[in-house]
Amino acid sequence: MQHIYQPLLIRSLVDAGGSATIRQLALAFLGQDESQIVFYERKIKEMPLKVLRRHGVVASHGELVELTAGRLSFEEKTQIRMLCDRKLQEYMLKRGLGIWEYRMLETEPVPGSLRNRVLAESGGRCALCGATNKDRPLDVDHIKPRSKGGKNEYANLQVLCSRCNRAKGNKEDTDYRPLVREEAVPGCPFCFEAIESRIVEAYDSVVAIPDGFPVTAGHLLVITKRHTPDWFSMSQAERNDADSLLRILRNRLSEDDRSITGFNIGMNAGASAGQTVFHVHIHLIPRRDGDTEHPRGGVRGVIPGKMGY
Template sequence: MDRSETTYTRLQKFIDKDMSMSHIYQPVILAYLLEHQGEASAEDLAEAILLHDDSQLRYYRGIVMGKPKSVLSKHGVIETGPRGSSRFFLKGYDELSPSERKRLQLQCEIQLAEYIEKRGKEAIFAHRNHSREEVSGSIRHQVLVGAEYRCQLCGIPASEKALEVDHIIPVNHGGTNDLNNLQALCYSCNAMKRDRDDTDYRNWPAQYEKREADCLFCHPAENQIEVLLENELALLLKDNFPVSPGHCLAIPKRHVETYFDLNPAELNAINALLHERRAVLMEEDPSITGFNMGTNAGASAGQSVFHAHIHLIPRRDGDQDNPRGGVRKVFPDKADY
C-alpha cells in the first residue's frame, strides 16, 4: 500500500477497481461499516445483506399468506383487503386503548418467548439452516461452481434465490461431506427435499440440454417453426397447422416424449408461457372468448410429434355450431352429455 495515500483514496480505489462484484456481499458490508462508525458484528452484516434478498421476503410472504392468514381470518382476528390484496387489518383495532394494545402486545411477546425457550431458536428454523457449517467454504465453493450457481433441481440462479449445499445422502443417514455427496439446491427445493430423500439432482443441468437430432421441436428454427416466447426451460411455438387463429404450442426445451415426463420446474416454465401468451392473445383479439388446452400422450391418443407439447387453442363465440363437450370430442359420440 502506498503510505502517501489517504484512507479515502485507498477505499475509493478499492471500490472502483478491486472490489469483487460476483455478488452483493462486499459493497453491502463496506457500506454498512461506513454508516456504523466503522465496526459491526457478523450478525449485523448478515442482517444488512438480508435486506437486499428479495427471495427471502417472497418466502416469508408466502408463509404469511398461507395458514397464518387463514387461521386468523377464521377466528375473526383479522380481515384482509379485496381479493388478491396483501393488506391485513386487525379487527376492532380502533376500539382498543393504547394501554390495552400494549398489554395484548406483551401477551404475544410472552407467548413467543415461551415457545422459543421450549423449542429452541435453532430448532424453529432448522428447515432454513440445513447444516451449512458442516461443509467447508472451499468445498461449498466447488459445489456451487460445479452447478454453475443454479439450483440443480429447479434451475433458478443464485442471483434470484439463495443456494444451499445439500447432502444427497443425509448426514443422519450416514452421508459424508465428500464432494460426490453434495449438490446445490435453492432453499425452497432443499426445504421440500428435507433429510428423508436421497435424490441426486446433479445431472439435471445436462438433462436440460438434451435434444434429438431428428425432432421437429428440438430444432424449431431449422424446421421453419416460429418461436413466439421463451424462458429458461420452455418455448412457445406458433402452430404451423392451426385449428384456429392464434393456435400455439408450449414445449420444454429438453427432449421428453410426453407431458408426464416433465419435471416440476418445466411445468412451471410452460405454465408461465401459456399465461403470458393467453394475456397477449386476449389483448390483441377481443373476439376470443375462451380457450381449449390439451396434450396428446402416446400414439393411441393421437400424438404425432413425440416431443411433449401442450396446445393452446383460442375459441370464439360461433366458431363451432355446438362447442359443448370441448376436449371430450376426442370421442365425438360422447361429447354431448
C-alpha cells in the first residue's frame, strides 16, 4: 500500500498549501478510499434510508434522495439542524467511540506480506459465506480478537467479507476456516447442490426453497449453504443472515397474498423433536384466518393435546 499512501500524502500536503495536521491528512485519505465510500453507500441503503422512507420523511429515485417536506424556510432548516445535532450529541456522549467500534477493529495493521498470504490461501473468498471481493470487501480477520489477546500471526488469521466480519464483531473467536467449502454430505437432500434448482431467494450464507410437503400455501424453508445439523450449530453470522432472509420472505409473502394474517416460524433440533433431515432448515409457514379451527397455542401443537391449553 506504500505505493498509494506515499503519493497520496504528498498530494494532500500540496493541496493543503504545504502543511496539514494528521487529522486533516486522514480526512483526505478517507475521501480517496473507495471501499469506505461503497461501505457507507450500502449502509445508507440497508437501514436509515429504508426507515425514513417508510415513515415518509424522505423519498428516493434511483440514487437520488430527497426530503419530502418540500422547500424549507431558513428558520425550519435551523430548527431541523439543531434537533439532529442534539440527537447526535446525546448518543455520542452516551456511547463515545463505541458507536464506530465496528470500523475500528484493527489499530495495529497485519503486515502486508502476511495479509497477502492469508488472502491468497483463502482463494479470495470469505471463510463463512464464500463471498468474493466482487460481492463486497474482504477483511483479514483475527480469529481470537486483539482485545482478547489475539496476535498478528498466521495461525490467528482468516478471511471474512465485510458483512460476516461485522456480524462477528470482536466478541467471537470462531475459526471458520474448517467450515467453509466443506463437501456436500452424500445423500443430504438439503446440501447446496441438491437444492440449487429450487432456490427462490438467497442471502449470503443461507437460501430459501419451497417446502416439499407444505403445511400451507407459501410454506418455505430457510437453509444454510454450509452443512450443519441444527440451529444450535449455526454460526452467529448464519443466524443473522437467516433472520434477515426470514424478514424479506415474510414481507414478500404478505405483499403477494393479502389473505395471509400470521406466520409460524420454527425448526426441529434432534430426532426426538421431529427432525428427519439433519441439515438445519427453518420453516416459515404462512397462516390465514380459519385455516385451522382452534389456532390458539400455535407451536404448542407439536405435541398433540398441548395446543389448546
